[in-house]
């Protein structure tokens with residue numbers, strides 16, 4: 001059963017033919033192929049797009065649980081300051097394995113040493129949209145100037161099939177007007193995107209108001225930072241006027257419900273209003289420190305439940321809308337909708353094959369398959385993952401990297417990190 005996520009959200013029975021990294025046919029296929037993946041009893045869907053992540057933070061998983069963001073950040077920063085390039089690379093590789101295993105084919109990352117993340121991306125075969133984070137020099141653990149580092153990264157990494165570089169900004173609480181403006185200039189100079197944390201907590205909004213007289217989105221509009229090349233993560237504490245400001249400037253939003261709930265950011269991002277006003281929204285797990293997993297199936301379910309519970313409205317955020325966030329929404333947010341996000345002829349072959357044969361997904365039929373994917377399935381139901389036509393996992397065995405070795409190296413690295 002092919003969950004195409006095309007404009008008509010068609011469900012098609014049949015095969016998907018992949019040639020030269022792209023989808024060559026969907027439905028009736030009368031040719032054979034060099035490799036055939038048996039998808040009987042499975043849904044074939046566009047690979048999921050994790051619109052906000054900090055992949056190398058897998059190494060910090062479980063170090064700052066049950067505390068709010070204000071306490072989590074310094075705890076994370078203390079370990080962060082000790083990370084070496086090698087640590088970042090193994091942390092990112094572990095994240096890539098976890099994502100491949102749960103059907104994620106693209107992720108949008110925000111970190112420093114993104115060149116190490118790029119190395120993990122190429123090794124594992126996943127698609128990475130990698131934003132080198134910038135912030136004021138007085139607030140960073142990075143070696144050298146974050147702005148110069150970011151520019152060197154985007155200049156060097158341009159034009160790769162799997163790696164798309166961009167410029168990140170930690171957030172207005174760590175980046176002055178000058179830093180924000182320079183980050184935007186770098187992005188414009190190199191024709192790449194921008195990625196930042198925005199209006200995540202009430203504290204951030206209040207502090208900005210106190211300091212400048214403006215709410216964060218109003219302030220970013222005033223300094224000329226907003227535009228269609230920006231993806232903002234969170235946008236929890238925003239007014240309807242700010243939703244309209246985002247829509248007016250074509251800013252896309254990465255909704256991170258699990259992270260917001262775990263850090264008790266309070267309030268609920270007004271996603272239904274964003275969608276109504278025409279803001280493009282995708283779904284992100286956020287960091288393994290604040291999620292703690294990277295299973296987009298869990299995040300889809302929780303996204304649906306959060307909005308229903310908060311509004312006392314079972315019709316809020318239906319399954320199809322949530323699946324849209326994790327597929328076509330993420331693709332549109334990254335301006336990649338011509339290439340990824342749906343199973344259509346001509347698009348890049350980024351696919352997830354999800355078993356519907358489990359006890360928890362029985363019975364299944366076309367009418368309930370979208371519900372199963374959002375409310376019933378887990379990342380562990382993913383049988384095969386394909387990116388750019390390359391089979392990264394089949395029969396739940398990752399082919400591109402030695403999973404057991406990556407896991408044990410990450411365990412060892414974390415051991416050394418916390419011993420010291």
Ligand SMILES: [Zn+2]
Nearest residue numbers: 197233286287
């Ligand atoms: Zn984040």
